[in-house]
Amino acid sequence: MEHHEWGWMIVVYLFLGGLGAGCMVLSGAAHLGRRGRYQGIARAGAILAPILVGVGSGLLIFDLGNPLRFWRLFVTFQPTSPMFIGSWLLIGFSLVTMIYAVLQLPPSWLRSLAGRFPKGSSALETLATWNKPAKVEVQAGKSLERDQIDINFPHSPKAVRRLRSAMAGIGIPLGLGVGIYTGVLLGAIPARPFWNTPMVAQLFLFSALSTAAALLMLVTPLVFKGDASHSELQHRSLLRADLIFIFLELFIIIPYIIHGELSVLSAKESLGMILGGPYTGPFWVGVVLIGILIPAAVELVEASVGIKKLPVLLTRGLHFVVPVMILVGGYLLRWVFVHAGQDTAFL
Template identity: 25%
Template sequence: MKHHYWEPPIALYLFLGGLAGGILFLSAIFNSFVIPGYGEIFAMPVLISLVCVAIGCVFLIIDLGQPGVFWRVWTTATSIIKWGATFLVIAAVFALLYLLAYLDQAWPIFAPLSQLLLPAADFFLIVAGFFGLCIMMYTGIMLSTLKAHAFWATPALPVLFTISAISTGCAAVVLSIGGWPAQITLESLLAAALVLEILHIVDIVLVIAELIVLLTMVLSFAGAGNVTAKKAAMRWVKGSYALLFWVGMVFIGLLVPLMMYIGGGHSAASTVVAPILVLCGGCLLRFMVVNTDDRADIPGEIRYYNRVLSSNGQEFTTKWEYGKNLF
């Protein structure tokens, strides 16, 4: 393996994209099916999802070698990346429309626009939520189609990513529901409290589900016949990633918030610390998965690149510049 072709911005992008998708998906469900009529309490979560999408897109584009040509993603038919970009744009546009519909609550100057959009706000969120779901699934499917990478090429990965995305979305909604620009009323406060109660349970379920999928995936790879996948999984189970995996992801990112959710009631541990830990765990998951880009080795390849790559950064690579004669 030479180096990681996809660097941290991509992992962040996958995390933020999934997070935004999760927020929109949950917001849409709650707004349309659980407690209709309190749309303003989801303005803040939607805003956060927009910020996530924006930051994610910035990371995505700066990772491109030729960012100026990014528009070309919409020029082909087959590429799965094209679908991702499309979902992202549609979700973002409708989320923005939704947000604008409630913006007048903080900034009355937007009242005419908001009044215009408000009747369709629920529809906007439904659309955004649907494409949010697409984004969540896309982040996992995109990796899992790259069959050169044994650790990614598994149906478990999209499932894991989707669960994790909803779970982190859940955490983000918990932290942000009812916030600016909503004009809080007693009613909406109650609605928000209801949502929080439900989300509390939902996230417990999601964290447990994520734990099951994650352990199933990693441990089954660790016992698998595919040497590449096994090697990668062993790195997670008892290799260089073991500390991050067991302590960081499983314990702090999943088990601790799970215990807080279950035992914490309405304490700050349960309503603030646990969601933050879930978010951190989700982020860590993306980093670790993206970095586990092991490809089956062609015999001798590692030995070759180990030697050649020790050139990187050595003085002789930059000492002489053609055209600038020294003597």
């Protein structure tokens, strides 16, 4: 492996950026889709999105040769540079998700904050009231009535409800944009044949959504303490969503390899990186087996026949291990692509 200009900070940024973007997309969809039913996903995703993308963007800036000059990205117009477009996407994403996150913060957190900061306590108390969700009773197999679903935050003034939904609505395309951008950043470079296909952007987007679903499976129960049937419903919906994302990833990886093998010499040679080259193990074992195939198999079984018959401890274990595997695989996907790409050259 030669010296690589882009190292771990870029890898972590691409991972966290995708993760945060995916959290926003899933949160927005959960908020707008079936309102009260998926309150836990909406809340957890909303809180995670700006934090993850914020940390990732921080690394991106810190990785610059001149971090203090990062403002230069915003005082010029360079429409041909994916990085320029991505910088503005990140700014827009951060603003929208921060407003959205504030309007999704759990009332209990806001109340405890109010206790600590007496000066702003009245504002925090008001926000806590606004953010109080409707009590949603979910019975297995029964769908909610329409009017029950619509008023998800009955204590919010109409304007605040609209703002919250508007931020969710704008946040979804922004999240998809950030998710795609992390792949376009690499894919737009003909000089690195390993990256130079539109499939990288698609792969990164669906990996972003899959890792976000996995993270939300882990985190949602922590920030939303609904009743047992409610959290089970959230888990099942994340599981179903992830099955779509994870199979889409697989359907991209297969043509990515076939296409590359049938392509020009540069592309073919670059694929050697994961077909016998130094990244073969991390890619096939880490990305494909641990991050995609095993989770897909377990999720497929759980979604179709259910794993209720298993002992509770084993079920809980699987609910922890499988999402962690997806996250590890997602990180390794970025690691393999960033490094393998830099080892390839146009021939």
